[in-house]
């Protein structure tokens with residue numbers, strides 16, 4: 435989709451299919467075009483950040499260690515992952531070792547990578563680093579009239595759980611149901627959609643507050659340590675952490 439414009443009785447959409455340009459007309463539009471959604475940009479231009487400090491970082495690594503290649507390791511320790519959890523898994527031939535943070539992302543990622551090396555006797559090389567960040571601001575935006583945003587375009591990433599695929603799938607289902615309801619009554623689809631999305635949106639607000647609280651606690655810990663330790667931001671290594679290093683390993 436290249437562009438769209440609202441007309442009285444529907445939406446005109448410009449498409450580019452290969453080298454061919456085409457214009458189509460529709461009564462409803464579901465925006466499932468991800469975090470950089472053109473549709474969100476046009477309807478809600480204030481819903482984007484110029485620059486975002488928070489994000490996730492993956493280190494793609496060659497090498498081996500005492501790690502289960504069929505496992506997904508989720509490390510729930512704030513020193514490695516202040517906003518959700520840090521992770522290790524093997525994809526194709528590379529180990530993916532990553533975490534998310536709102537600030538000093540590289541510091542957290544390096545610390546986690548180093549300590550995974552110690553804990554799991556991991557010997558390898560970082561083949562590639564990749565960062566991901568959400569450009570969205572202002573929380574959830576569901577659209578207007580008969581244009582409904584779902585998934586990442588609507589801002590449905592749950593920062594507390596660190597996942598969004600379930601919200602994306604569920605919101606797309608609600609969008610279709612809202613359109614079917616609108617067809618029956620002639621009311622704009624957005625009013626049904628907002629209603630159906632209410633519980634998910636409320637849960638996201640609750641989860642966002644939990645993230646804020648845990649970030650606040652994390653900042654206090656660093657501040658407190660900096661008064662006494664020679665290396666203030668250095669967490670205890672994984673052996674010292676002992677039982678606190680909780681991993682979940684699932685075979686898939």
Ligand SMILES: Cc1cc2nc3c(=O)[nH]c(=O)nc-3n(C[C@H](O)[C@H](O)[C@H](O)COP(=O)(O)OP(=O)(O)OC[C@H]3O[C@@H](n4cnc5c(N)ncnc54)[C@H](O)[C@@H]3O)c2cc1C
Nearest residue numbers: 435466467468469472566584585586587597598599600602
């Ligand atoms: C590194 C990383 C790890 C993740 N891990 C997890 C995880 O473990 N669990 C989880 O639940 N979620 C995870 N997520 C989030 C999850 O991938 C997304 O929330 C989910 O894919 C959102 O689905 P979506 O359909 O809204 O958007 P997307 O999956 O981004 O799909 C949008 C689609 O729209 C297309 N598109 C964009 N613009 C246009 C246009 N103008 N015209 C036509 N097509 C267009 C894009 O090409 C794309 O195919 C992760 C995300 C990242 C970046």
